Structures are given as C-alpha cells and as structure tokens.
Amino acid sequence: MTDDYTDYEVDFFQAVDRNTTAEQSIFDALMSIRDDQYYTLFEIEAEHTCGWARVQVFPERAGTLYRCMKCGMAGIIGG
Numbered sequence: 001m002t003d004d005y006t007d008y009e010v011d012f013f014q015a016v017d018r019n020t021t022a023e024q025s026i027f028d029a030l031m032s033i034r035d036d037q038y039y040t041l042f043e044i045e046a047e048h049t050c051g052w053a054r055v056q057v058f059p060e061r062a063g064t065l066y067r068c069m070k071c072g073m074a075g076i077i078g079g
C-alpha cells in the first residue's frame, strides 16, 4: 500500500485481501476432493478471515458454496 490511499481505502483493500486469502485457503482444501464429494455438504478446516475454522462446503462444478462455522460468513467461490 502506498501513501496515495486514504485509511478508508486501505481498510477496504485489506478486507478484500483477507477475504481473497480465506477463499484461496478454502479452494486449496478442496483440490483433493473425490468426484463423489461434489454436490454434497461436508466440512473442511481452512484459514478463514476469523482464523482457523471449520468451514462447511458444498462444491458444485461451477463453484463452491461455503459457510464458516466460526463467524457465520457464507458465500460462493467461483469455479
């Protein structure tokens, strides 16, 4: 980050970075799943924005739905 950004902007970009890192962590944890785990709901361990947490995932071919069991955040990671 450079001084060209205001605190308001830095806060925004850091939040995006944290979320992107967390989604990458979830994505990495799904690299080795079996075919029969698609379209089923199960839990993995991943480093979320709130720290290491159990995360519910529902992998679909087009993306992965997830919900953090610790902070409750849910979303979709595009495939």
Ligand SMILES: [Zn+2]
Residues within 6 Å of the ligand: 048, 049, 050, 051, 053, 068, 069, 070, 071, 072, 073
């Ligand atoms: Zn979380």
